[in-house]
Amino acid sequence: MITDPLILTFVLFGIMFIFLLSGLWIGFSLFAAGITGMLIFKLNLPPTISIWQKIGGLMANSVWNSINSWSLTALPLFIFMGEILYRTAISTRLLNGLLPWLSNIPGRLLHINVVACSLFAAVSGSSAATTATVGKITLDELSKRGYDRQIAIGSLAGAGTLGFLIPPSLIMIIYGILSDTSIGKLFIGGVIPGLMLAGSYSAFIIFKAITNPDIVPKSDEKYSVKEKIKSLKELIPVFSLIFIVLGGIYLGYTTPTEAAAIGVVGSIILALIFKNLTTKRFIEAALNAVKTTAMISFIITGAAFLSQVVGFVGIARALSEYIASLGLSPYLLIFVIGSMYLVLGMILDGISIVVMTLPIVLPIILAAGFKPLWFGIFLVFMVELSQITPPVGFSIFVIQGISNEKVGNILKATFPFFIIMILMVILITVFPEVVFYLPQKMIR
Known part of the structure; x- marks a missing residue:
C-alpha cells in the first residue's frame, strides 16, 4: 500500500500511460487510473464502508456533476455547427471571397490559410475541422498557381490550430467546465491573443516574401475594385454568422449555449439558401457530432472521477506543498509546467492533455497566484502547440492525409510557426494584460 501522495502521483501517471499504450480508450484509462489509485493508496475508511463502496460513490458523484451542466450543451452544438459548415460549400465561398482582397499584399495568396483559418475558427471551434476544411481547398490550388508549398503547409499547420484559440x-x-471558469470570459479573453497570433503568422509570410520573392509566382491575377466589392457577397454570409454567434456573447445578450444553438440554426439556414445541404450530408454531420460529443463526454467524466480521486487522497495538496517548498518563482513554475505540456503534446491529443492534467496542475497554478482565466488561455496555447508536435501532432496527421506529404517535410515546414507560437506564449506570460483587457472592458 502507498501512503505518500507524491509517490502516488507518479504511479497514477505511469498507470495512465500503460493503459493508453495498451490501446484502451482515454476515458477508460482515466477511470482505471482513478480506481487503481484508490485501491493502492492506504485510506482510513470507517469499518462500515468498503473501498468499493467509496469508489462507487465517488464515481457516481463525479460522473453526474460533470455531465449535469447546462454549459456543456454548447459543446455538441458547436461541434454540429462545424460539421455542417465542413460538409457544405459555405467554406468554399469564404475562400473565393477572400482571394481578391489578398492580391496586393506581399506573399499574396499565401495569407489565405491564415485569414481563412481565422474566420473558419470563429464559426467552427474545432482545430481539426478548420485545418481539414481550409487545407482541402487551398493546398492544391496554391501549388497549381506556383506558390511555395513549404510555406503553404506551414501556415496551414500553424493557422489551423486557431480553431482552439x-x-x-x-x-x-x-x-471552463472543469475549472469552473466563465466560458464567456474565456471566449473574450482569447480574441486578442488569437488575432495577435494570426497577425504574427501573416507578418512572417510578408517577411519571407520580401526576403525570398521566389516563394510567390512572378505573375498572378489582378482584381479591380469592382471585383473586390463583388466578392463581398461571398463573405457577408460567413461574417454575419460570426457576428450573430460571437456578438451575442460579447454584448451579453446570449450565453455560449444559446449562441451555439443560434449558430447551428444559422449554418443550416445558410446551407439551405446555398442549396447544398442534402439529407445525406445532414445525417453525416449529425452522426459525427454525436460520436465526437460522446467521446469527449466520456473523457470529461473520466477526468472528473480522477479529479475526485486526486482531491480525496490529497495529491493536489501534497503537490502544492511540495512545489511551494521548492521556492520556484512564478515564471519558473510556468516554464516547468509549459515544458511538461510540450512533452505530453508529443504523445497525447489536446483534449486528453487538458482533462488528464488539470485536476493536478490547476491547484498548483492557483496557489502560485495565477488567475484561472489567464491559465485557460495559456493552456489553450499549449494545446495548440501539441497539435503540431511530433509524433502525435493531430494537425500534422490531418495535413498529411490531405497533402500526401511526408511527415518530416510537414514538420520542417511547420517549425517557424511553432517558434512563433512559443514567442506568443512568452508574451502573454510576461504581459497577462493581453488576456485580461477585453474581459475587464466588456464584462463587469
Missing part, C-alpha cells in the same frame, strides 16, 4: 473553442468550453 479564436472563440468559440471546444477546449475553452471543456476547461
Whole structure:
C-alpha cells in the first residue's frame, strides 16, 4: 500500500500511460487510473464502508456533476455547427471571397490559410475541422498557381490550430467546465491573443516574401475594385454568422449555449439558401457530432472521477506543498509546467492533455497566484502547440492525409510557426494584460 501522495502521483501517471499504450480508450484509462489509485493508496475508511463502496460513490458523484451542466450543451452544438459548415460549400465561398482582397499584399495568396483559418475558427471551434476544411481547398490550388508549398503547409499547420484559440473553442468550453471558469470570459479573453497570433503568422509570410520573392509566382491575377466589392457577397454570409454567434456573447445578450444553438440554426439556414445541404450530408454531420460529443463526454467524466480521486487522497495538496517548498518563482513554475505540456503534446491529443492534467496542475497554478482565466488561455496555447508536435501532432496527421506529404517535410515546414507560437506564449506570460483587457472592458 502507498501512503505518500507524491509517490502516488507518479504511479497514477505511469498507470495512465500503460493503459493508453495498451490501446484502451482515454476515458477508460482515466477511470482505471482513478480506481487503481484508490485501491493502492492506504485510506482510513470507517469499518462500515468498503473501498468499493467509496469508489462507487465517488464515481457516481463525479460522473453526474460533470455531465449535469447546462454549459456543456454548447459543446455538441458547436461541434454540429462545424460539421455542417465542413460538409457544405459555405467554406468554399469564404475562400473565393477572400482571394481578391489578398492580391496586393506581399506573399499574396499565401495569407489565405491564415485569414481563412481565422474566420473558419470563429464559426467552427474545432482545430481539426478548420485545418481539414481550409487545407482541402487551398493546398492544391496554391501549388497549381506556383506558390511555395513549404510555406503553404506551414501556415496551414500553424493557422489551423486557431480553431482552439479564436472563440468559440471546444477546449475553452471543456476547461471552463472543469475549472469552473466563465466560458464567456474565456471566449473574450482569447480574441486578442488569437488575432495577435494570426497577425504574427501573416507578418512572417510578408517577411519571407520580401526576403525570398521566389516563394510567390512572378505573375498572378489582378482584381479591380469592382471585383473586390463583388466578392463581398461571398463573405457577408460567413461574417454575419460570426457576428450573430460571437456578438451575442460579447454584448451579453446570449450565453455560449444559446449562441451555439443560434449558430447551428444559422449554418443550416445558410446551407439551405446555398442549396447544398442534402439529407445525406445532414445525417453525416449529425452522426459525427454525436460520436465526437460522446467521446469527449466520456473523457470529461473520466477526468472528473480522477479529479475526485486526486482531491480525496490529497495529491493536489501534497503537490502544492511540495512545489511551494521548492521556492520556484512564478515564471519558473510556468516554464516547468509549459515544458511538461510540450512533452505530453508529443504523445497525447489536446483534449486528453487538458482533462488528464488539470485536476493536478490547476491547484498548483492557483496557489502560485495565477488567475484561472489567464491559465485557460495559456493552456489553450499549449494545446495548440501539441497539435503540431511530433509524433502525435493531430494537425500534422490531418495535413498529411490531405497533402500526401511526408511527415518530416510537414514538420520542417511547420517549425517557424511553432517558434512563433512559443514567442506568443512568452508574451502573454510576461504581459497577462493581453488576456485580461477585453474581459475587464466588456464584462463587469
